[in-house]
Amino acid sequence: MGRANEVTIAQAAQQIQSGQLSPVELTQACLDRIEEVDDKINAFISVQGDQALEVARAAETQIRAGYYLGPLHGIPIALKDNISVRGIPNSAGSKILRGNVSDKDSTVAARLKQAGAILVGRLNMHEFAWGGTSANPHYGPVRNPWNTDRFPAGSSGGSGASVAAREVLGALGTDTGGSVRLPSAINGVVGIRPTIGRVSNYNVIPLAWSMDTVGTMTRTVADNALMFNTIAGHDPKDESTSRVPVDDYTSQLNVGVRGIRVGVVSDYFFTHLQPAVHNAVRGAIDTLESEGARIEEVKIEHIHGNISAQLTIESAEPSSYHQQWLRERPEEYGEDVRTLLELGELYLATHYIQAQRYRTLLRSEFLEAFNYVDVFICPTLPFTATPVGAMTVVIENDEEEDMLSAIMQYTGVPSLTGLPSLAVPCGFDQDGLPVGMQIIGRPFDELTLYRVGHGYQQVTDWHTRAPSL
């Protein structure tokens, strides 16, 4: 039998409810694991070990007394450093907000606490979430547990690395242009970008308001659905959240994929990517087909142009949030984030508005396509983990490309359209680095994403493999 921290949330929940596993034992195992490996991957900015153990002891007492709150009761989880927890420093991975202590919980943290989850620490990230490498200049770079010379992607790099390294059973990240899905794919874990408005952003430090959302990151799809059940839903404190009723996201996990219509946009998502990524994602599509899914080739007329639209919006909105700090304390930003924030001030208003109009157009084309398919499947990103600190990447023909444009090539589509998207591990490259696919769904249809993702994990074992640290 493995160590306590190696179990999934679903397994731990069963054992905790039946009294086989103590929340204190589980929390201690996670803290021991953090102590053992975090100096190699630098996933945590801070660990609140004593507080976590105190909450774990209280959970144990409650459960023994018959007050079991549900599947997250007694489960150790960690939050990205831009998601506020009352009384705990949250800096969004920045020097500017170092020492900032929130006096209020974010709604997602409050919901996790109410569900009995144990928050063990603050996860390292790309500074202010504005970048995809998690090479943080203030707290050190996060490293990939599968190869510590490689990056964990980002911006929720600490979230992806900590879950993959079995430091915690689940984590929260935030996703604007791909920041949950990219580190999920690159670290071999599962991550969801929900429909925009499905999850509250209250007391989450923003990057780009019109695209920001919180997402859950776990080792399995089933665990992800369990965590998502807790955080999804309307929040009166966040006007942008929707009143569309939430589902029980675990309710269709075991329905299987037979009859599901899978859309594939080959002339965009499969034209410029590393062969290992191409083969792994095509292999996943073949697997789903052999399980009874129907594969349909789809054209999305205006899909080209999405990277520019995303860069424009993701430049202009953060620069308006950071406007004052950028004038008063520019030297306190890391060089890459400072440059992006400065550039974001120099676009014209018409560029921003055309980018917003483009979102309407792209969304309408996807909504039309959803008359014929239930989900789309594509790679999460076109390459596997690059060396820590690299600002360029080679995808094909030995040509170096700018990291930021290359990394958001596929994740930007759901971000711009507001559609939900689930990153699921689907293989490894020749160097043993994980590959992930994206399953994109209709608005508020996370249920189908979990159904397809879990169906895939029932017949594959990529998600059961662990990095050796």
Added chain:
Amino acid sequence: MGERARITKETVARLAEAAGLPLTEDRLELLAPQLDDLVAAANELNRKMAERWETTPTVQFRHTEHGEERS
């Protein structure tokens, strides 16, 4: 269509001045080629969107003063 005008450090200096963003000479040098690439792509998107005059940006307001529920 003729060759487009490149964005130079002088262009960046004028834009930054208009935005009230103080930038040193080395920042102007650094930003000019990057902004040139970004704006070229954004202008290309502008041209595409000009063909789609009927598409509007999605802005959502809640008219709570008229009894609409807040979100």
